[in-house]
């Protein structure tokens with residue numbers, strides 16, 4: 207029996223049965239025709255199938271349930287901050303279907319029961335919401351709300367710093383600009399000092 211690493215390639219590739227591959231392939235072929243390309247030339251012949259497979263991975267989060275990820279909890283009796291910083295994330299801007307990417311920082315203060323979840327689960331949670339057509343603000347809130355709902359913590363803080371390729375490679379063409387969004391719940395929302403302390407830990411390098 208083989209033991210898969212935490213985030214195996216197989217796992218990331220998602221469930222191909224969940225995507226209508228034939229439909230995705232036909233759509234990519236149409237798009238290539240629409241921009242004036244020849245989808246039958248040798249270099250593009252396999253492209254619709256490749257894009258369909260890539261989309262199955264890029265949008266795998268549509269089919270994933272955050273509750274399953276956050277079902278792993280440990281009784282640690284910990285009542286102070288748990289923060290995982292610099293979680294790399296790749297998402298897709300739902301307006302232009304091009305990537306935005308950067309870092310997510312996810313922290314929480316466990317609830318009365320002192321239960322914590324596995325550290326890797328915070329990264330998995332980010333992926334569940336990143337692998338969907340997204341808007342950065344919504345993704346930030348969704349991560350915070352999922353933690354709030356499933357862990358019942360005293361507080362949650364989520365900060366995402368990302369570069370949107372739709373603002374770099376096209377349109378306004380401002381490559382290198384970073385968009386920072388935050389969502390705070392519980393203690394981080396109610397107590398400015400707690401929030402400021404967490405923010406300095408998150409943003410401080």
Ligand SMILES: Nc1nc2c(ncn2[C@@H]2O[C@H](COP(=O)(O)OP(=O)(O)OP(=O)(O)O)[C@@H](O)[C@H]2O)c(=O)[nH]1
Pocket residue numbers: 299300301340341342343370372373377378
């Ligand atoms: N608030 C927010 N805006 C986003 C995000 N991703 C992309 N956008 C913006 O969505 C907007 C879409 O604007 P539209 O005027 O409908 O589309 P557009 O003509 O392609 O806009 P330009 O990008 O300005 O060329 C743009 O201003 C993008 O910068 C995001 O995650 N959050």
Ligand SMILES: [Zn+2]
Pocket residue numbers: 299300301302303304370372373
């Ligand atoms: Zn965009």
